[in-house]
Amino acid sequence: MPGSGCSAHDGEHHNHAILGASAHCVATHPSDMAVALAAFDAVISYETVDGPGETPLADFYLPVGDTPHRETALPPGALITGITLPPAPVAAHSRYRKVRERASYAFAIGSIAAALDVKDGVVRDVRLAYGAVASRPWRARAAEAALTGGPATATAFAAAADAELAAAEPLSDNGYKVPLLRNLTVALLSELTEATEGAAR
Ligand SMILES: Cc1cc2nc3c(=O)[nH]c(=O)nc-3n(C[C@H](O)[C@H](O)[C@H](O)COP(=O)(O)OP(=O)(O)OC[C@H]3O[C@@H](n4cnc5c(N)ncnc54)[C@H](O)[C@@H]3O)c2cc1C
Numbered sequence: 264m265p266g267s268g269c270s271a272h273d274g275e276h277h278n279h280a281i282l283g284a285s286a287h288c289v290a291t292h293p294s295d296m297a298v299a300l301a302a303f304d305a306v307i308s309y310e311t312v313d314g315p316g317e318t319p320l321a322d323f324y325l326p327v328g329d330t331p332h333r334e335t336a337l338p339p340g341a342l343i344t345g346i347t348l349p350p351a352p353v354a355a356h357s358r359y360r361k362v363r364e365r366a367s368y369a370f371a372i373g374s375i376a377a378a379l380d381v382k383d384g385v386v387r388d389v390r391l392a393y394g395a396v397a398s399r400p401w402r403a404r405a406a407e408a409a410l411t412g413g414p415a416t417a418t419a420f421a422a423a424a425d426a427e428l429a430a431a432e433p434l435s436d437n438g439y440k441v442p443l444l445r446n447l448t449v450a451l452l453s454e455l456t457e458a459t460e461g462a463a464r
Pocket of ligand 1: 294344369
């Protein structure tokens with residue numbers, strides 16, 4: 264109920280948010296697919312009685328703030344009719360990695376959608392989004408900015424993750440997500456670097 268507080272703050276929250284949470288809610292967004300859609304600038308199309316509309320996915324999922332009962336910016340009564348992914352050559356080398364506590368039927372405790380374009384050891388383009396860290400898919404724009412035009416090395420990947428996760432505010436039982444996301448970032452970008460440079464050889 265809006266305004267009633269969040270009992271997970273001092274209760275069970277080991278799989279709850281470390282980024283973008285508020286005193287009203289520390290829940291995490293459940294979807295895997297939306298994390299990948301966030302990385303690739305998906306656009307949500309919908310119909311209302313007043314006609315069609317569209318919203319970038321970046322604006323579709325609302326920050327939790329003091330309105331945790333409002334998850335999306337979809338207008339009342341609107342029906343989602345499509346999702347568009349703009350062309351993104353960087354997606355030629357992309358992966359999704361999900362960490363979960365059991366082998367199937369389990370939400371992520373941390374996930375990452377990544378795409379990387381590397382030429383001669385330099386990052387030409389990169390997309391990164393994190394899952395299971397916030398009330399919405401988390402586009403890692405600070406990490407992307409830190410990486411673009413720089414070296415494709417494990418050290419640079421770790422520094423980029425640190426730039427993104429500097430804003431993290433873990434609770435008492437979910438601090439493990441910070442090194443988890445850092446390690447996922449380094450591992451996945453290192454794999455994509457090898458795949459990209461290997462394909463060019
Ligand atoms: C135990 C469990 C584990 C899960 N694990 C995962 C997981 O690991 N990864 C993962 O990605 N997902 C997972 N899911 C699925 C995922 O969490 C939800 O199915 C998904 O987030 C959709 O939510 P829903 O099924 O509750 O809502 P839905 O009933 O599908 O829809 C939510 C709301 O959207 C409205 N709605 C539906 N269609 C439209 C439309 N076209 N336009 C406008 N409004 C619409 C509905 O009226 C409703 O109000 C899991 C689900 C469960 C139950």
